Amino acid sequence: MDKNILKRVIVDNQSEVPKYKVISRDFTFEEFGNYVFVGIRRAGKSYLLYQRMQQLLAKGKQWDEMLYINFEDERLTGMVAEDLNLLLEVHLEMYGKKPILFLDEIQNIPGWEKFARRMADTKHRVYITGSNASMLSQDIQTTLGGRYIPIDVYPYDFKEFLRANNISVTAHQLLSTEGKAEVLRKFNDYFYFGGFPEGADFLVKRDYLTSVYQKIYMGDIAARHTIENTFALRILFKKLAESTKQPLSFNRIANIVSSTGAKIGTQTVINYLEYAKDAWLINPIQNIAGKLVEKETAPKYYFTDNGILNLFLLDANTFLLENMIAMNLLRKYGRNDSVYFYNKGIEVDFYIPDTYTAIQACYNPDNNVGTYDREVKALLKISEVLECRKLQIITRDTEERMLEINDKVIEVVPVWKWLLNM
Numbered sequence: 001m002d003k004n005i006l007k008r009v010i011v012d013n014q015s016e017v018p019k020y021k022v023i024s025r026d027f028t029f030e031e032f033g034n035y036v037f038v039g040i041r042r043a044g045k046s047y048l049l050y051q052r053m054q055q056l057l058a059k060g061k062q063w064d065e066m067l068y069i070n071f072e073d074e075r076l077t078g079m080v081a082e083d084l085n086l087l088l089e090v091h092l093e094m095y096g097k098k099p100i101l102f103l104d105e106i107q108n109i110p111g112w113e114k115f116a117r118r119m120a121d122t123k124h125r126v127y128i129t130g131s132n133a134s135m136l137s138q139d140i141q142t143t144l145g146g147r148y149i150p151i152d153v154y155p156y157d158f159k160e161f162l163r164a165n166n167i168s169v170t171a172h173q174l175l176s177t178e179g180k181a182e183v184l185r186k187f188n189d190y191f192y193f194g195g196f197p198e199g200a201d202f203l204v205k206r207d208y209l210t211s212v213y214q215k216i217y218m219g220d221i222a223a224r225h226t227i228e229n230t231f232a233l234r235i236l237f238k239k240l241a242e243s244t245k246q247p248l249s250f251n252r253i254a255n256i257v258s259s260t261g262a263k264i265g266t267q268t269v270i271n272y273l274e275y276a277k278d279a280w281l282i283n284p285i286q287n288i289a290g291k292l293v294e295k296e297t298a299p300k301y302y303f304t305d306n307g308i309l310n311l312f313l314l315d316a317n318t319f320l321l322e323n324m325i326a327m328n329l330l331r332k333y334g335r336n337d338s339v340y341f342y343n344k345g346i347e348v349d350f351y352i353p354d355t356y357t358a359i360q361a362c363y364n365p366d367n368n369v370g371t372y373d374r375e376v377k378a379l380l381k382i383s384e385v386l387e388c389r390k391l392q393i394i395t396r397d398t399e400e401r402m403l404e405i406n407d408k409v410i411e412v413v414p415v416w417k418w419l420l421n422m
Helices: 003-019 045-058 081-095 112-121 137-144 158-164 171-175 177-193 205-223 230-242 250-259 266-278 292-297 306-312 317-333 369-385 415-421
Strands: 035-039 066-070 100-104 126-129 149-153 282-287 300-303 340-343 347-352 357-361 390-395 401-405 408-414
Touching (some): 003 045, 003 066, 003 081, 045 066, 045 100, 045 126, 066 081, 081 112, 100 112, 112 126, 112 137, 158 177, 171 177, 177 205, 177 306, 177 415, 205 230, 205 266, 205 306, 230 250, 230 266, 230 306, 266 282, 282 292, 282 317, 300 306, 300 317, 306 317, 317 347, 317 390, 317 415, 357 369, 369 390, 369 408, 390 415
Parallel strands (some): 035 126, 066 100, 100 126, 282 340
Antiparallel strands (some): 340 347, 347 357, 401 408
């Protein structure tokens, strides 16, 4: 690799990074931490690098202390792992300083892992992103072995989505008819088409979402794992979407998919689901009341973004509400062993042990009194079985109110307001 090419790439990037319009996202970083950004494709991992670099520049850091490389730059074609150290050599020749490294799409360099480990071991500060097709969260844990802090990157939450649409939410704005209407219009968009950062700018969002899903389905899952039976894989994801609100066992999924003529066994289903979880397409939530085997083999599955889930469904409203609640809980509390559902005699959609909170999703309680009464009774019942300091019913847009029943308080709140309060 020619050092002069590397110098031109480095200098060009220094002029380009400050020009990016970055919607500030709510991430904080330790000063001496090394980070690797993981998450679903197109969630904005590269823009987090830009955000971090712009933050450091605003604090007085100069480019002689930072080195940013995007390994998708065509000028770097042919670069191999042995060339990575040239980046340090070139930067030292130019500035004579040890830089903070920002390495974007590093999976394009086979064998990059050893370089990343060495940088951490030699006390360099490093920020890394990579495509899910070659660098999944499970791989990172194995490869980088505790040297890097993984940061889960999701599509925009609702506050970030409003910020991206130049809407700043204040209590005063929500009190005005016009201000509240503007927030609700944007929420309707967010509810049906999700929060992928690039998607916010597309007029025909469904086409964009279809493109993102196809890249995940065919690239991050089928191609990466050399799956030839893509028909079975497609049927599996469709069934998961249609069953978002219900637990599904491995055996049941295998039987359903096989009934379409795409014969697959239970072990194949387990493999496919693990691949989809690694690619951040789906997120399982377990039954806190289930025995170990049931916990592992019959979870509920939620899609990382409402926009992708909505591709599969016709009458989607109740599915999208529960999916949105699930993903925002996982975003806040973590993907692993932090958010559960309860199913043992009664059904409660979500239980969060960290905050002793039980939540029911109820799309429109005013139009479905029977369902609403059932949700209330289930919340009262779970509070007798598990410690519950907060009981909530989250609706699509029912006005906020409090119910007091048998010395228990149940908060009823519309999902858009719940998302803003989180």
